[in-house]
Amino acid sequence: MDYSIHQKTIHEKLTELAGNLWWSWQPDVTDIFREIDPVRWSDLSHNPIVLLREYGPDKLENRAREELLHSRIHGAYRRWLQYMRADDTWGDTHAGVLGHRPVAYFSAEFGLHESLRIYSGGLGLLAGDHLKSASDLKAPLVGMGLFYHEGYFFQTVDKDGWQREEYLVANPADLPIREAIDDDGKPILVSVETRSGKIHAKIWKVDVGRVPLYLLDTNIPENTAEDRQLTARLYGGNNRTRIRQELLLGVGGLRALTALNISPKALHMNEGHSAFATLELIRMRMKDDGLTFDDALREVAAGSVFTTHTPVAAGHDRFDSGLIEEHLSPLYSDLGLSHEAFMGLGRVDPHRMDETFCMTVLAFKTSRRANAVSNLHGVVTRRMWRALWPWRSEEEIPIGHITNGVHVPTWLAMQMRVLYDKVLPLNWHLKTGEPGVWADFEQVTPGELWETHESLKGRLIAYARHRLLRYAQRHKASEAECAKLHNVLDPQALLIGFARRFAPYKRADLVLRDIDMVADLIADDERPVQFIFGGKAHPADDLGKQIMQKIHRLAHDKRFCERIVFLEDYDINVARHLVQGVDVWLNNPRRPLEASGTSGQKVVLNGGLNLSILDGWWAEAFDGLNGFGIGTGVIHANQDVQDQRDAESLVEVLRDQVIPLYYNRDADGLPQEWIRRMKRAVRTLGWRFNADRMVMDYVTHAYVPAAGGTSSAMTVMP
Ligand SMILES: *Cc1c(COP(=O)(O)O)cnc(C)c1O
Numbered sequence: 063m064d065y066s067i068h069q070k071t072i073h074e075k076l077t078e079l080a081g082n083l084w085w086s087w088q089p090d091v092t093d094i095f096r097e098i099d100p101v102r103w104s105d106l107s108h109n110p111i112v113l114l115r116e117y118g119p120d121k122l123e124n125r126a127r128e129e130l131l132h133s134r135i136h137g138a139y140r141r142w143l144q145y146m147r148a149d150d151t152w153g154d155t156h157a158g159v160l161g162h163r164p165v166a167y168f169s170a171e172f173g174l175h176e177s178l179r180i181y182s183g184g185l186g187l188l189a190g191d192h193l194k195s196a197s198d199l200k201a202p203l204v205g206m207g208l209f210y211h212e213g214y215f216f217q218t219v220d221k222d223g224w225q226r227e228e229y230l231v232a233n234p235a236d237l238p239i240r241e242a243i244d245d246d247g248k249p250i251l252v253s254v255e256t257r258s259g260k261i262h263a264k265i266w267k268v269d270v271g272r273v274p275l276y277l278l279d280t281n282i283p284e285n286t287a288e289d290r291q292l293t294a295r296l297y298g299g300n301n302r303t304r305i306r307q308e309l310l311l312g313v314g315g316l317r318a319l320t321a322l323n324i325s326p327k328a329l330h331m332n333e334g335h336s337a338f339a340t341l342e343l344i345r346m347r348m349k350d351d352g353l354t355f356d357d358a359l360r361e362v363a364a365g366s367v368f369t370t371h372t373p374v375a376a377g378h379d380r381f382d383s384g385l386i387e388e389h390l391s392p393l394y395s396d397l398g399l400s401h402e403a404f405m406g407l408g409r410v411d412p413h414r415m416d417e418t419f420c421m422t423v424l425a426f427k428t429s430r431r432a433n434a435v436s437n438l439h440g441v442v443t444r445r446m447w448r449a450l451w452p453w454r455s456e457e458e459i460p461i462g463h464i465t466n467g468v469h470v471p472t473w474l475a476m477q478m479r480v481l482y483d484k485v486l487p488l489n490w491h492l493k494t495g496e497p498g499v500w501a502d503f504e505q506v507t508p509g510e511l512w513e514t515h516e517s518l519k520g521r522l523i524a525y526a527r528h529r530l531l532r533y534a535q536r537h538k539a540s541e542a543e544c545a546k547l548h549n550v551l552d553p554q555a556l557l558i559g560f561a562r563r564f565a566p567y568k569r570a571d572l573v574l575r576d577i578d579m580v581a582d583l584i585a586d587d588e589r590p591v592q593f594i595f596g597g598k599a600h601p602a603d604d605l606g607k608q609i610m611q612k613i614h615r616l617a618h619d620k621r622f623c624e625r626i627v628f629l630e631d632y633d634i635n636v637a638r639h640l641v642q643g644v645d646v647w648l649n650n651p652r653r654p655l656e657a658s659g660t661s662g663q664k665v666v667l668n669g670g671l672n673l674s675i676l677d678g679w680w681a682e683a684f685d686g687l688n689g690f691g692i693g694t695g696v697i698h699a700n701q702d703v704q705d706q707r708d709a710e711s712l713v714e715v716l717r718d719q720v721i722p723l724y725y726n727r728d729a730d731g732l733p734q735e736w737i738r739r740m741k742r743a744v745r746t747l748g749w750r751f752n753a754d755r756m757v758m759d760y761v762t763h764a765y766v767p768a769a770g771g772t773s774s775a776m777t778v779m780p
Contacts, residue, residue, distance in 0.1 A: 153200030168336035179213030197271030223614030312338030522643025561596035
């Protein structure tokens with residue numbers, strides 16, 4: 063880094079800022095980019111690299127003068143340098159044991175920003191937030207993933223409400239990624255052998271504040287035409303694509319670290335996709351230190367951490383014996399294992415020949431520390447995998463939990479941050495994991511909090527109308543039809559949001575299950591409710607697409623069209639608008655299938671209230687007054703009965719609690735009781751369900767013990 067900051071032009075400074083994703087969680091820097099050209103900023107999906115290229119130094123200089131941006135740019139740049147140089151961080155004090163050897167954090171997806179489309183949903187967002195908090199705390203971490211040049215699909219919805227997937231090829235020059243090169247300036251390549259040939263990849267580097275993220279990319283001439291497409295799409299292709307991607311991520315990822323001279327002190331597998339990484343570590347220990355397989359396995363496991371993310375069976379990759387033989391035989395020969403012995407590592411019962419190879423099982427067997435992502439998910443996960451430890455009782459199954467959290471600066475609206483700045487202690491953003499820091503939110507004046515919320519809600523409604531207009535125009539709607547869209551959603555009416563992947567267990571249509579039952583609530587003249595939906599179904603998930611279609615049809619039904627809205631192409635940008643602007647965030651998964659869920663945590667930060675089934679994080683967060691709970695937590699053996707009961711409970715809570723509380727106004731038009739709940743939510747939940755607290759927990763309870771190499775009994779985390 064060049065510290066001669068005064069010699070740099072503003073174009074140089076902004077280009078440097080655009081090259082590190084740190085800018086994306088700094089609202090003041092984001093605003094600078096926006097103010098340069100608000101229209102282009104929005105059209106470019108908030109991509110500052112392309113914006114700056116379009117402008118060039120001279121045009122930018124003029125524009126900055128017009129908008130009086132100079133001192134703000136210098137200030138932002140100075141702040142960035144300070145951030146990168148800081149040596150008095152949490153990590154400096156608490157992560158010292160890790161020293162200069164980082165934790166390697168492996169994940170198949172990373173949701174960092176809407177302009178870098180290498181994520182699909184919660185797992186990726188969680189990984190992105192993990193890196194950002196690790197950066198803020200200065201926990202020594204490097205990320206490892208894949209570069210998908212077509213990413214995850216763009217969603218369009220046809221007139222009939224059916225989802226269409228579109229893929230666009232990203233140009234690396236437009237993205238904040240740089241090729242990793244050796245001393246001679248040549249790209250660093252890694253390769254992984256299979257029985258049917260070698261897979262080669264090059265390495266991209268993304269700077270996420272202080273944390274480097276490396277992404278492997280097979281789109282290079284060394285590969286066959288087929289393998290050049292291997293990393294094109296996230297969760298695309300068939301099971302063979304999947305095992306090849308995972309082989310590359312795990313084994314290739316470790317080789318990439320070696321090629322980059324990074325020798326991680328601990329390994330963290332975010333979900334089982336990367337579990338082959340432990341095998342490469344074992345191979346290295348056997349080769350370098352002459353250990354036997356069993357000794358190497360024990361040592362590698364002591365340094366490995368595994369986080370499992372779902373109780374849904376389809377979320378656990380399984381490969382048949384043939385695919386394993388084709389892709390892993392070179393590696394397991396090196397380990398001195400027979401095919402059947404190797405298959406045993408991926409089987410609950412090693413001797414059951416009909417069991418396929420499960421990545422989750424491999425991950426459990428090769429890591430000493432394993433965790434679920436909420437308290438309830440811990441219970442469910444221990445039950446789900448207890449056969450792996452047949453000699454232990456359920457409570458003794460060595461799987462703990464660390465509840466997920468969200469990265470506060472990424473999800474907190476600028477206006478709301480102003481309120482935080484007013485009442486919370488100085489430098490609160492450096493101490494978000496401390497309960498005491500959040501207690502002062504009680505001091506916010508109700509009127510000010512309500513006005514801030516109303517303005518964010520207004521922004522969401524304007525955004526929704528704008529997106530709906532674009533949809534209508536694309537489908538050649540008449541002028542009269544388009545004009546009507548200006549009345550869609552009423553800023554004065556209770557607004558309920560629901561957006562997430564359209565996985566069937568999330569039951570996006572639950573509230574509309576008995577449409578006549580909610581029709582009255584929606585149509586109520588005095589106290590109406592309105593809904594805004596969004597989300598993508600996996601391309602192969604027809605059931606998910608049907609649920610989406612049902613909602614889309616209701617949103618275009620004359621009875622409801624002004625009060626039920628569906629937004630296309632749910633992504634980080636849409637999510638940001640939604641979580642910052644809704645009154646209520648609805649979450650109604652089939653308990654206990656939502657391992658944690660994180661979108662509701664984003665809503666809390668911005669003053670929205672959760673209305674949720676007691677599942678995932680909400681089961682440990684809800685205290686009766688910091689939001690609303692649906693159902694009692696009882697699980698019925700019959701799924702239909704369960705769905706019916708939950709739907710009834712949901713409508714009941716809406717009718718008897720949510721709606722009356724929202725419309726109960728004082729002489730100034732303020733819903734005092736409601737505002738009390740908003741404050742209580744921020745105060746009681748903010749400190750726990752944020753990613754700083756989460757990363758601190760990982761450092762303390764997983765990384766530091768793993769790096770210490772203690773091979774003592776498996777630790778159950780809190
Ligand atoms: C936060 C987020 C998610 C995860 O939401 P859940 O509530 O965990 O389903 C998914 N997609 C996007 C774009 C998000 O921002």
